[in-house]
Amino acid sequence: MKIEHIRHRLRALGAKPAHEARLLRAWLQGTVLDGGPRADATRLPKGVLEALPGLAQELDALARLRSSHPGEDGSIRLLLGLGDGQAVESVLLPRDGLCVSTQVGCAVGCVFCMTGRDGLLRQLGSAEIVAQVALARRQRRVHKVVFMGMGEPAHNLDNVVDAIELLGTEGAIPHKNLVFSTVGDTRVFERLPQMQVRPALALSLHSTRAERRAWLLPRAPRIDPAELVERGEAYARATGYPIQYQWTLIEGVNDSEDELEGIVRLLAGKYAVMNMIPFNRVDGLDFRRPSWERASGIARWLHQHRILTKLRRSAGQDVDAGCGQLRARCLIIPQS
Numbered sequence: 408m409k410i411e412h413i414r415h416r417l418r419a420l421g422a423k424p425a426h427e428a429r430l431l432r433a434w435l436q437g438t439v440l441d442g443g444p445r446a447d448a449t450r451l452p453k454g455v456l457e458a459l460p461g462l463a464q465e466l467d468a469l470a471r472l473r474s475s476h477p478g479e480d481g482s483i484r485l486l487l488g489l490g491d492g493q494a495v496e497s498v499l500l501p502r503d504g505l506c507v508s509t510q511v512g513c514a515v516g517c518v519f520c521m522t523g524r525d526g527l528l529r530q531l532g533s534a535e536i537v538a539q540v541a542l543a544r545r546q547r548r549v550h551k552v553v554f555m556g557m558g559e560p561a562h563n564l565d566n567v568v569d570a571i572e573l574l575g576t577e578g579a580i581p582h583k584n585l586v587f588s589t590v591g592d593t594r595v596f597e598r599l600p601q602m603q604v605r606p607a608l609a610l611s612l613h614s615t616r617a618e619r620r621a622w623l624l625p626r627a628p629r630i631d632p633a634e635l636v637e638r639g640e641a642y643a644r645a646t647g648y649p650i651q652y653q654w655t656l657i658e659g660v661n662d663s664e665d666e667l668e669g670i671v672r673l674l675a676g677k678y679a680v681m682n683m684i685p686f687n688r689v690d691g692l693d694f695r696r697p698s699w700e701r702a703s704g705i706a707r708w709l710h711q712h713r714i715l716t717k718l719r720r721s722a723g724q725d726v727d728a729g730c731g732q733l734r735a736r737c738l739i740i741p742q743s
């Protein structure tokens with residue numbers, strides 16, 4: 408279901424724009440969709456009031472909590488059942504963050520990620536994306552949403568854009584606290600600057616070498632890393648907040664000197680933060696996680712070369728996520 412379908416339903420029942428906004432706000436805050444206190448309820452059209460219990464049930468059915476899995480760091484992985492029986496994950500993050508999924512499965516097929524193993528199963532509708540926020544807010548406060556769960560947001564652009572616009576308005580989440588994460592797709596750089604609510608941007612880099620990056624992210628668009636950074640920089644300057652580059656650090660794959668020099672070459676002087684997260688071990692994948700000493704040495708070296716680098720001690724080891732890197736990737740975004 409799309410957000411637009413909900414709006415149409417409400418309008419058909421006689422809701423005015425103010426009623427529509429009020430009901431969407433209530434839903435996104437995770438409160439009971441019953442028309443509100445008596446005084447407010449009397450101001451809703453009769454048709455809307457009568458339809459509310461049924462509508463509330465339908466919205467609840469968009470994403471239902473199947474199980475929750477707390478981690479030691481205060482994050483909680485939520486396994487959610489969708490209306491058609493499919494499942495996705497959201498992750499409640501420390502300091503009021505939430506990581507949401509945008510697709511069931513993923514077509515990019517990154518070699519270090521389990522989500523891409525079966526390819527794309529289906530897109531999430533915009534209402535299913537924001538339903539993850541409504542559900543999470545019943546558990547605790549959510550003031551930041553990162554689109555880094557299952558799926559590649561650029562491959563479901565219309566629905567993700569609609570979700571961001573709603574969360575940034577009726578959902579009361581500041582636009583800088585909405586983080587669009589992508590492997591890089593030219594459509595993103597055309598679309599995001601035109602949005603009413605312009606989100607922060609996280610770009611998955613993982614390698615500065617085009618051929619190595621193509622191997623790591625087999626079905627990502629063939630955009631040269633240098634061009635990706637140039638486009639990111641233009642968006643960062645236009646919006647006034649830095650690009651967050653993501654780098655899953657894998658021993659013997661992208662932790663070599665040539666890669667580090669490549670990072671300096673690409674990012675020196677850029678309005679950017681390099682988020683490095685050591686690879687999270689996953690059954691079935693042969694990649695190795697570098698030692699913490701090695702990872703800290705890399706972060707220190709980059710700092711010395713004027714690259715603002717954040718190394719995350721990757722939580723996510725204690726709870727397996729469906730996407731092996733999901734919690735780790737979500738956690739690399741600073742939670743303000």
Ligand code: SF4
Pocket residue numbers: 513514515516517520521522523556557558559590730732
């Ligand atoms: Fe898709 Fe992200 Fe996994 Fe890559 S890391 S396969 S883009 S979900």
